[in-house]
Amino acid sequence: MLEVTGLEAAYGESRVLFGIDLHVAAGEVVTLMGRNGMGKTTTVHSIFGLLRPRAGRVAINGVDLTGASPHRIARAGLGLVPEGRQIFPTLSVEENLIATARGNGPWDLAAIWALFPRLRDRRRNMGDQLSGGEQQMLAIGRALMTNPSLMVLDEATEGLAPLIRAEIWACLGRIRDQGAAILVIDKNVDAMARLADRHVVIEKGRVVWSGTSADLLGDARVKENWLQV
Template sequence: MLLQIGSINTFYGPSQAIHGVSFGVGNREVVALLGRNGAGKSTTLRSIMGLNPVASGRIAFDGQDISRHSPQAISRLGITLVPETRDPFVLLTVKENIMLGYRPGSPYTLDRLMDLFPLLAELLKKKGGELSGGQQQMMVMARGLAMGPRVLLLDEPSQGLAPIMVKAVANVLKQLKGEDLTLLLVEQNLNMALEIADRVVVLENGSVADTFTSEEGRANPGRLEQYLAVH
């Protein structure tokens, strides 16, 4: 496995958010991390990125233990997080927002990114704060890719978007599936997640409750819905 999460425990102060979570993500695999609100999905991504350091357990990337690395060191190794908050630089242009993260040698040049995100091509001179939510989502995804990651962590990329923008985000993710890139996706849109992902990991109350292929999830919707129904 390119990315291996082994029995990690993560806390917010005295409150434990992640309880012994373990799973792996293979090279060029797309894994969807699903579960109800508060299940620990975003915290898991933040733990991988070093933003919420794990109290115990091990996170390995390409065989290297990164459990105690800083977010900057993890980013340099080739892992990038696109947060659900989007966090655009509102006073910078779209082009400046995107190229802020560009690393020399990244296959995702500005021209390549405009092929992936044609909706942004006509907005490059606009300020980040002038964009709609969907346009901002495209921009921060492009910024993350400009860093040339080997693993892209995506936290709720379709959250709060109009249906047309959800479809646009899904189309980009489908294109990325064919690239030399590994994706770990937290997504509330189950149909989209099952369509894009190779495999699903379900979290419940901060622990792994189930794991199965997307084909199994589509064939047996109740297997996933039992974890997502509101109690």
């Protein structure tokens, strides 16, 4: 589904990524983990064409889309829930969702209302009238309305209350159960171990560890050395 090989990226003369290898198969949930400032968001931006890679390859369903424009990446089947949510503050909840609707697929307004009943109740509210948790639900719903084959979430539950985090994780489980592949950045190791199939840890722009959930929970070095848990 997604194949990232040898990905290198920089901001000006400051190199950030040094040969990232990452893949997500159809229907699979993979986490990208690491401490702050280690290159996770830069990896996402490079995949989505928001930052042009210096080297390496990004392929979607076997098609090389390295450095392609964000709209080409979206049309290829990737949906992004960006860090900071970035919803449209002066559009209503329903307008936010309709604005990104694309293609014939399982995700339409009725499906989003079923997944997030709270959004249905607030569908006439403006984006800036929502709580942080509701905005994150809206950002997820907006990405789903593109009917992606792979959804990428950058800091899926950052800054949210524990009950809201648990609700978001449960919704991601339901999205997974409907067959969508997911690449998720999140700091909550135990929750991610329950949700995901595999995990990739990066440190200073390099992959330093990868493995299954059982591997992650069974290897104390991962938390101690690279996740500060």
